[in-house]
Amino acid sequence: MTAAIHAVTGISNATGRPLVLAGVLRSPLTLQRAQVATLATAQASNGATWAEFGGNQARTHGSASRLLVEGQRANLLRNPRCEGAVIGTPGTLPTFWSFAGTLGLSTAVTGTGVEDGLAYVDIRFFGTPTSTGTVQVNHDVASPASDGQVWTYSLFSRVSAGSLANVGNATLAATAGTGTTNATYTLASATLGTTRRSATVTAAGGATSIIVRWRLAVTSGQPVDVSVRFAGIQLEQGPAASTPILPLAGSPASVTRGTDLVSATLSALGIAGNGRATLGWCGVIPQAAGAGASQTLLQIDGGDENNRYTVLNAAGGSVIRLQRGLAGATAQSDAGSMTAGTVFRLGLSIDGAGRAALSLNGGAPIAVTGGAVSGLAALRLGTTAAGLAAMFGETRHLHLLPFTIADARLGAFTAALPG
Known part of the structure; x- marks a missing residue:
């Protein structure tokens, strides 16, 4: 990864900071997930075995070993463990069955x-x-x-x-x-x-x-x-x-x-309140977004939805969108479409002067302007500041650079991200 950053930025000491590396969460990024009398699950790297997880435990999922981020869901069927069954002819079915x-x-x-x-x-x-x-x-x-x-x-x-x-x-x-x-x-x-x-x-x-x-x-x-x-x-x-x-x-x-809430303060990341930084992300969203809610991939915000830069999969499909909010007013631009279940890459660069650019899979960057230039405080992976519009997806890599990459190099940086 470091060699790729050097090659595309032309900066010999541009090592940056891995925040998710091969599906493993790295400090100062943290994960919180509330759950009472509940166990979350994830699939092991053999692509078959399932493991159980308590609250606030990060889950590396599937044969590709990616970090799993999901929103809140309830299972209304009370006996998924098939408990209470008694062997016999006819025997006794599991409780409630x-x-x-x-x-x-x-x-x-x-x-x-x-x-x-x-x-x-x-x-x-x-x-x-x-x-x-x-x-x-x-x-x-x-x-x-x-x-x-x-x-x-x-x-x-x-x-x-x-x-x-x-x-x-x-x-x-x-x-x-x-x-x-x-x-x-x-x-x-x-x-x-x-x-x-x-x-x-x-x-x-x-x-x-x-x-x-x-x-x-x-x-x-x-x-x-x-x-x-x-x-x-x-x-x-x-x-x-x-x-x-x-x-x-x-x-x-x-x-x-509960929802997987993955975040870090910008101060802990060494990023100023103007958000000046570049993020490289690689992962998968297994499904298109439903009609009622988008899926958030990355967000830098001031603690709410009023002042923010957000990358999301737009509601009702697979369109990857860059959006900024300033005092509640929004502007947006679409980078193209992802394919559900297929690895894709994002390069997001914020210049600290109200402009953000996004490359999808190494394509020509799109941009939004007129964004926040102060008061930004947190980086979030997979949800909004309110913990909504969850990604329901998997992250293999997330890399932070404490500077802006120019549009002319952002596509190459994005294409070079590991899969």
Whole structure:
């Protein structure tokens, strides 16, 4: 990284300061995350195993080992750990779970345990269906919902025994008033931690609640015998699934994971109140922004939204936008679009005189002018000053330079950032 900075800036001692290095948070950047009787999660570098994290613990996520920053979410399904199941035929389903129709098939709870860090239950479906349709599993009772709310249902599932002979697709089904979704997929035998599926629905038609069900298609008169392993059931308000949100073991309940608040004061970074500095960022946002909220990547502000420089993914899509606020008035310019799930790079340079420039993936910089020249106090990664408009994304690198890079060199600096 240092060699790249030297090459593109022409400044031999321009080492700068890594704030996130290979996904690891570096001082003076800190992370705070409130959560009570709740455990957050992240995927290990093997791309399969999931680990649990307490409050204020940074999470390095996935095979690329990036720092995870997510907003606040609640899991309304009370028993994602599949607790309370009793092995037997038929056995006892996990607490709060139930069948919503088995079409004449017999059922059994055949196993419980932990795979890839996920607590699971195995349910066997066997016999000859008396009619064509879907076997249905409820994970909980209906949850409150209202029109316009966007909800995402997710779980892990795989074949644990038997076969898919005479078995059709599995479906994640969600209903909220007249809003419905049915996300179908084919069960496989892959390792559990890699099998997560999700379905998103918008409540409509006077909705007062939302109910989610897992379904499996069968055909009348065609015998089946398949065992399915379930784990990590989740229902959250938002346009895409966030990482699994878990209650404490032995205490099934709907629980909330707080927002990841990552920040440092400018004084601790050696940056003046005019914000004069350059930031290089590299990472991934797994999903486009929902219609109702943008996703904040970087922000330098005075402690509120009135005076700030912000880089964000604009609401309703994948447009990367540079925005400045001065006494509450805003101006903005768009740098182009990112691709959800694909690594991209940002170079942000603030000149201390009210101008900021942004390069996306080494492209020609765009700029905003008329910004704050004093009173700036904090750098934030992944949220606004109010802790809103969270990134729900992953950062591999964040590098700070205590000076401005001219537009002519900013693109090259950005393109040289490590992936």
